[in-house]
Amino acid sequence: MAVERRAESGVNANRAFVLRPTGEFFYEERPPPILRSSRDVLVRIMVTGLCGSDIHYWQHGRIGEYTVEAPIILGHESAGIVEACGPDVKSLTIGDRVALEPGISCNTCETCRSGRYNLCESMQFAATPPYDGTLTTLYRLPEECCFKLPPHTSLQEGALVEPLSIAVHCCKLAGNIQGKSMVVFGAGPIGLLCCAVARAFGASTVVNADIVESRLAFARKFGASTTYQMELQSPELNAEMMLARSGLITGADIIVDATGAESCITCGVCALKRGGVFIQAGLGSPRITFPIGQICDKEATLKGSFRYGPGDYQLAIELLQSGRISLKNLITHEFEFSEAGKAFVNVSKRQGIKTIIYGPDVDKMLAERTMRDINGPVYSRF
Structure with a gap:
């Protein structure tokens, strides 16, 4: 039975960057997400990378059978900080820095039960119509879709765990x-x-x-x-x-x-x-x-090859933690949330390698201030 309740978060506003079906962007205040189960986690989005699919939805309004028919929030390569947890969440606590695996599978169909949840026909994947993405203040995911980042991995790199997991898969x-x-x-x-x-x-x-x-x-x-x-x-x-x-x-x-x-x-x-x-x-x-x-x-x-499956996110994070892969040099352009439209234009012109957008009321300085060191967290409730 679904459990719906308001998350007790220190963040009240939930600002979103929204795409209209006609191709125009606009900013909008949305209601904060609701925890729908006792294992849900609410994450404050700190950094989001732009993907080619985001640009395609903006410029063409569709990818294959997925069509933008109503206003939608784009973005699915994200990292953030845990703001609230359901009562049955065991592996995460408020203040943890996490990479988001932005797809919720049903966990009950044949493909999910056989260990290929990336092929779930009921997948609710961020920024794939009709499901909203992560270019917003707060985002809800189940516990198993939130992966704690190693102490010395930045939130900027954490946002790129998503494309790294695609490569791992x-x-x-x-x-x-x-x-x-x-x-x-x-x-x-x-x-x-x-x-x-x-x-x-x-x-x-x-x-x-x-x-x-x-x-x-x-x-x-x-x-x-x-x-x-x-x-x-x-x-x-x-x-x-x-x-x-x-x-x-x-x-x-x-x-x-x-x-x-x-x-x-x-x-x-x-x-x-x-x-x-x-x-x-x-x-x-x-x-x-x-x-x-x-x-x-x-x-x-x-x-x-389609997205990522069991173990891919964890292996991607282990590659970062071991130093066998570094993602820092991939990031060539950074934009604040108020300049999100410029970020889309930048990617459409194939400028640089990877473009990231900081979350609402987040800048590079704040994102880096949330780094954890070997002595523990330096996180504050903003």
Whole structure:
């Protein structure tokens, strides 16, 4: 039976950044969220990263079957501070700094019970119509969707645990990566994170392919052992040149496409070693011309990758805690909540790598003041 009650929080206002179906943004005061079960947690959002899906909903009003038909709050890459807990919450307390896994599954359907809750048909995922996202003051999630951040991990990095978990899930789908070669198409945040995770998992060679040299230069510092700038020629010739320059004579063991572009997908299939694994992570056109014959001829494994599943968030946080991955350098642009519209424009122009927006009444100084050190919390109730 659902339990609904007002959370006892020190924050009274609940300001939201809202998108209209017509594509305009506006600010609005919303009622504070209600704790719907005894295991719910109320989080004050401190930092939110912008994702390509946020931009797509703004510019196009839909992604596949999901359409913006009513005002919606965007944002789903977030970290914040626990403001209130239901009486049965055991692993969290008020003041904890947490990364948010922004999807609530039903936990009862066949896919959930089989351990693949990311495929739940009843998933309530933040910023996916009709469900509101995290560009707001307060956000409610069940306890299992809130992951405590390590003491020396900033809230800014905590917001990027979400895309890092996507990369973790992607690389886990490839199986044992230790000592194997991987080509990642796309030097956006997900592609870059796939490179970093692959190296952390022990890949011997990680090639990053993109069309923008400045992003490839960043990739060489972030996890890629080598890079390849795609040229205006056939995918087959690009594959041949990339493999030759990378020393992968017989092809790559693993291909990850984080672009969704038909030319990259075709190039990736051409570059795949016989018996290799192809992971599709990027979303582009829903229908493309695909070289299925090569998949059969190479007896390759083709897998789709969708968000993240059990253990991915925790493993992402462990990669941060161990220092095997650092997310600080990914963040190139920061905006206050009052400038959220400018942040969307910045991402739409492909400026920098990752853009973050601070929560209402939060700035960089306040976000950093909530860092915990080895002596304990320095949190205050604002």
